[in-house]
Amino acid sequence: MTAATSRSKKSYFFTRMRSDLISEKRFLTVYNVFQIIGLPLASLMLVIMVDKNVKNDDTFAAIAYISVFLFAIAILMGALIARNFFKHLYTKSLVDMTGSLPLTHKQRFFADYISGMAAYLVPAALAMVVSILIITIGSSFITPYDYDNFKDHLQEYLPLYFYEVVIVLIGMLLYYTMTVFAVVCTGSRFESVFASFAIFLFIPATIACIYILIVSSGNIGLDSNAVFFSPLFTATSPIGMVDFAVYFATEYDTDGSAYSRLFINWLIVAVIVIALFIAGAYLLDKHRKAEDVSKPYVYKSFYYFIITCYSFCILSLFFESNDVPVAGIFICGILYFITEIISNRGFRRIWMSVIRYAATVAAIFAIVSLCKETNGFGAAYRVPSASSISSVELNLDDIYCGIYDIRFTDKDMIKETVKLHETIVDRLKKGEEKPNASIVQQANDNADFFKGVSNSIRITYHKKDGRSVIRYYPTNSNELAPLLKNLYLSEEYADRISYELFSDILYSRSDEKKELYFLDTYSDLNIDIGTIKLTKNEASELCKIYKKDWKALTEEELCSNRLEGFIYTDYAIFESFTNTKSFLKEHGITIKKTVPSEIEESTMFLVANRVYSSSAYSTYISNGLFNESYTKKYQLFSSHITADPMFDSHNNVQAIEVSLSTYDKEALELLDYAVSIGKQFVFDEEVSGMVNINGRTVYLPKSAENDELASKLEVLFGMDISLEGANDYYYYY
Amino acid sequence: MIELKNTTKSFGRFTALDKVDLKIEKGTAFGLLGSNGAGKSTILRLISGIYRPDSGEVLVDGEPVYDNAKIKERVFFINDETVQFSSFTLKQLKNYYKSYYSSFSEEIFENLRNKIHLPLDKKIGNFSKGMKRQAIMIIGLACRTDYLFLDEAFDGLDPTMRIIVKKMLVDAMIDRQLTTVISSHNLKEINEVCDTAALLHGGNIIFCREIDSVKSSIHKIQAVFGEDSDGKNRILTREEITQTGLEVLHYELSGSVHFIIAKGDDEMLRTALKPYSPKLFEIIPLSLEEIFIYELEVLGYDSSDITQ
Secondary structure (H helix, E strand, O other): OOOOOOOOOHHHHHHHHHHHHHHHHHHHHHHHHHHHHHOOOOOHHHHHEEEEOOOEEEEEEOOOHHHHHHHHHHHOOOOHHHHHHHHHOHHHHHHHHOOOOOOHHHHHHHHHHHHHHHHHHHHHHHHHHHHHHHHHHHHHHOOOHHHHHHHHHHHHHHHHHHHHHHHHHHHHHHHHHHHHHHHHHEHHHHHHHHHHHHHHHHHHHHHHHHHHHHHHHHOOOOOHHHOOOOHHHHHOOOHHHHHHHHHHHHHOOOHHHHHHHHHHHHHHHHHHHHHHHHHHHHHHHHHOHHHHHHEOOHHHHHHHHHHHHHHHHHHHHHHHOOOHHHHHHHHHHHHHHHHHHHOOOOOOOHHHHHHHHHHHHHHHHHHHHHHHOOOOOOHHOOOHHHHHEEEEEEEEEEEEEEEEEEEOOOOOHHHHHHHHHHHHHHHHOOOOOOOOOOHHHHHHHHOOOOOOOOOOEEEEEEEEEOOOEEEEEOOOHHHHHHHHHHHHHHHHHHHHHHHHHHHHHHHOEEOOOOEEEEEEEEEEEOOOOEEEEEEEEHHHHHHHHHHHHHHHHHHHHHHOOOOEEOOOOOEEEEOHHHHHHHHHHHHOOOOOOHHHHHOOOOOEEEEOOOOOOOOHHHHHHHHOOOOOOHOOEEEEEEEOOOOOOOOOOOOOOOOOOOEEEEEHHHHHHHHHHHHOOEOOOOOOEEEEEEEEEEEEEEEEEOHHHHHHHHHHHHHHHHHHHHOOOOOOOOOOO | EEEEEEEEEEEEOOEEEEEEEEEOOOOOOEEEEEOOOOOOOHHHHHHOOOOOEEEEEEEEOEOOOOOOHHHHOOOOOOOOOOOHHHHHHHHHHHHHHHHHOOOOHHHHHHHHHHHHHHOOOOOOOOOOOOHHHHHHHHHHHHOOOOEEEEEEOOOOOOOOHHHHHHHHHHHHHHHHHEEEEEEEOOOHHHHHEEEEEEEEEEOOEEEEEEEEHHHHHHHEEEEEEEEEOOOOOOOOOOHHHHHOOEEEEEEEOOEEEEEEEEOOHHHHHHHHHHHEEEEEEEEEEHHHHHHHHHHHHHHOOOOHHOOO
16 A cells, blocks of 8 residues: 555645644634734724713723734734744754655745734734724714814825725734744744844844934935935834834825825835845745754854844944944944854854954944945935926925925926025035034024024935935025025915915814804914904815915015915915905905004014024913003013024024013104014025014015114113013013 | 665764665665664654755655655654644644645554554643654554654653554554664664664764674674693684684683674684684674674774773
């Protein structure tokens, strides 16, 4: 009697999968329980808590937190699943049992890999889909506190949930695959655990350290976003993928297309990275010898990769702060030798470790020096061509109207951005104003004209080939002025600002049931003009009109003193915005420029030439230093900072102490005059001074007359200087 | 047929097998003998397809066994450990192997299990060492492979169970021409079960022959030789005996009594020593264990250093 005929390859593969899953039945049961009571239960609690009829929120919140914690534990169990499905690689007693089975390496590897992956990902995917179903279906059975917002939110963010599900699943897959890779490269239980954690940590840490060391110290214009949001970081490690999941959720915009591109770019890199890890793990497993089990590292090169990565991470931090980091070399050396002793299971050939460590230090020092000397291999001065760019995203401290970032596709705007980039690069090449972080901070504290705009800029080029280039530079308003002027006059800015206005209106709901929204209006100097209620359709109509007016705005008007008022203190209404003004007039609001003498029950905050403004205004209000009786007349106060003399490219502004005071009529009339001739928008013009009233700044255009006016104002209001340290005092009449 | 052709296998700097050639014919019961670290287990793992040879070929039925699922389905290997089965019950372990070996016979499994009364649903971890070996042995036999390889086959079995297991093996060999390769330090059992054996030492094969042939080719001689010119019994040195053409494995002298272990059959030994007119000449057959000891002694694998 002989053995029966052999089976097909497919049969062996599924046989192995089946026996793998049966062998790990108990462990997988625990994992599935964690998944079932993880995210779905948390989602259920979330839906219940949104219901306004439900009391005892704390209990539900506690259950939700526990459920999320269990979900996190379940995700972390991926490393254990990978280790369990490949335990024959580090468990000596299983080598013969597994190795003698009628399987090829390929069948065994992929059966183990796929069964582990399926056991890990399928319950997680189901749990996430069930969670979304609970939220979407469950929400129709409850009465939320704010029904419309809740409904809108669900509709807007549902695609995001699906994106996030895919991101989390891809992250889990990478986490699982990297663990498999580490297990294949090691032969003992301890090293397989250590190596897994090492690659999870040291791959992103090494990338981060490259940033810290090369990019930051070389001042080559790559900011943290260029690294932490680049696929190099976000798609190469589970930590990076968590970073991407958070980044994607916070940056997600419901208009969509830009973010789907961002997602697809990331997904492509992530899939390639995972495929490389799978291919690497398979090839290494194929060439791995059965007898290598119990060796700490089956592939020494993998061990050297880990040890070099963490040496690089430690040493680069020390090299960053010190040219010859003796302490760093010493500390890193201790850790290096401890790892060597553990890996060699003793002091065998320790002299080789000494040589290896010396070579590692020398190599890292050489790389660091080379990067510093070459300004990041020329990356500092690389500016993409305008023709290769499909869109540009700008991030500034504040653009206007609370917009911190804007994305545009307009070719002229792209050219203008590239031009600005080239200007900055030219400046850096000359070694001029190569500000380090502290100077940036000072510059921020002491913004030039067009206050509040920015002293730094992050430019993200989205190229036609799908790649992104991100650069960050310290800058000043002079450098930014031409770009900003073009930006404000662009159609895309008009689209964006009207979109923001509509969003703000929707956030100002007046009534839960009626679809009415508050609309606040202000004069050019922040004097409250009045509030009206609009329906959603009216709000939409206003935004369309407002967009039309912005698109018709001319450069001449933008740069002149024709700003008449604001919606919500942020959305400028220029003299030429006739459609917007008509709309408001129909609703009982007349927008007109503030006559300085009308400023009665308000607080003024003066800053003349050589006097610097700060946020003292709001601080004083919140501290209750003003009461009604004192606001019957002008309350004028000046604010200064007692820090060291500040950097300022225009006027050598000096910092002085915060204080407040009141002034005589003559002084106030002079101030009224200054306000009447001041401009709210200044781009690259020189100015004689600036006045800040009610949180709104106006600038005195540069002229001899205005220089004199500024000097008078300084003399009249400069008395505050004598009240240095007297923050608690105030005068009035 | 199993063939090792010029096969070398090293572990780091240690060469476990050094250019070994070996043939195991189908249907034989083959014993692997040898000192510790001689390469017996390495051969078993090579022919099971667990180890990949560094050089040379390892063939089963003419095909390389390594990474060859088709061939490996005809091979079952039982190693000297049982800890790997601890988390299984016998039923689970049976189902595990049954899923890989399409020729698995439930009938054989049940028959054998009933003979040794092993519980089906008890964790194997709770079995005694002997029961664990019985468990894997009946599964190995129930898989009905063409080849069965056993490393330290009878380790942990009580005498009664050894007989039962040996009977199971012999029955399978008779019933279906099962080829068995057994490595064991228990030479008595090899002697009882195997028809052919190879002796390994230091990664080399010292001999590979039928056991009967091995046993008839080495003998122990007790001899007292005739008087010399001084009237005393003649004392032959080891060199003098070697000069007669005998291959001497062991030589001892007690008074005038020579104890010699030499290769050769009865007639050859008598002919070689006849010129020295032996007064006493007795040829005693050696056990396999004694052959093992004396063969290895020649190669310097000697316990005398320790006893001194």
